[in-house]
Amino acid sequence: MQKTFSYRRQEVVQDAPVISEFVNRWPALFTVREINEEFMRITTLPLQAKFLAQLDKYTANLLKVFSNRGGAAGRKIRLLMAPTAKSEDIDLKRDYILRGLCVYLNEDSDTLIKEYLNANHEEAERGIAQTTMGLYVIRKNGADAVDKPEDVGVVIEGVELLHNLQSVSFGWAMLFGLIYTLNLCYPQELKFTFEFFQKVLMNMDSKKLSPKVQTLKIRMLQ
Template sequence: MGGGLSMRSNKGTRPQRGPTDSYACTRFQPEPPSEETADTLEEKRYRMENMYKQEGLNGGQRAEVMHLMETTYSLQRTHINQMPAPSIEDLRMKWPFLFTQRGIYAHFELLTDIKILQALELSMEECGRIIVEYFRSKSNQRDVQAIVSQGLDGDLTLHVVQLLMAHFGESPDGLMIHADVSATAADIERSFTLPASPLLILLGNEPSTNSQWMISIEGHVVCEGIQSTFVSGLAALFAVFYIFNLQYPDTASQTLEFLQRRFAGINPERGSKATYGKVISKRTGKVVQKRAESVNPHVATLLKNLLDYEWDFI
């Protein structure tokens, strides 16, 4: 992954997903609204599909579209959760307004009861600088100290994510890449190796407080942000793992689990959205990745150490 990549993911490659991945979701597959039927929901979906054909993604800002998206949420979950799992491109054809910044946030809130952007912004405001100070004073890792020594000239959230990835020994390319500030979605798909797992694409070669962003999944750019802040892109990236039943990639699993538990406030005692080892599936008989049954120990240790440090810091 990243700007130096030269090979494209194999066509059809998918991240780990499936309808059993209801991890920490409160409305994973709800019943349709009492006043709706399968036919009326499909009629509403078709109406939005036609709106998109006439108005493009700009139509997603209309109050009517947001109401229709909320009304058809159960049908969206039915399509997302079906087996075998549909491709992201198939879902994007059926639900184009889901693949907008606003659509992603709204669906995630219905799915988890969490306003993801507000949750990340509040958590960063509460503890972002404490996390930076913790790594400055407590970490002996060379990569961490190299980032600390650069100082905080740009975006605090980006700085914290870079520190977390260095601490966990994960490459930033596992979560985000930088592209030219004027690059289009087509330029990025042509120039980069886009992985199957969700990836945040920041437009601009230098970390910036005001970076435009895009998100790719399964090798295609699927969302272009309308809000030019890193935290808004990070919120959308985090949300799509839950919306589309995707497991965290090994390349960024510990950082994402830390964000999940400390920033998003999703703290199940058991289970994980990361993959650990391979087992034979009892349902399909095929070799599949086994999920961890508890919090990643490295994440748990950092969470504990930070909690102790915050008490001392206060």
């Protein structure tokens, strides 16, 4: 994949191919390992390791900022974060921190994350086929909020590009990497959340922040 990178990059940037066609031409690219490698080729940064490590680094700061948020958003964040008090699972905490981040930035993670029960395969298949960009989460019937999902995957243009990811937060990281790999725009409904990923977590182009993300960053570091 290293040898064909320049050719593949030219194709992505200049031709903007349909995702299904691109997957057919480059099937080996769509694995966790290769997406990490491709992101490294494009940005010179490690994707998975840095995304999750930086999220962990800023967790205490984000929780502090969340606790000071008032109004409906503050109440929603506190309800979202409640399951983390019942579990020490790091993936669970990361997942809910990211959902709380969306709420804090006045965005809705439900526009990107679609959850389905494992007993309803047809509904999941229909939902995935209709997804422009997002994550799907498959859960067992009757699962508790602290239970791990059975499956997490990434979908773009109705094509399931990754599956069997270990957590929703891992899915966020892989989707972020795929946006760079495929030269796509951030989803408009979550533009500030993805700006936070890019400019705060990954420290890419970090001098040009929107006022909303700049304010969050300042409050995190106070």
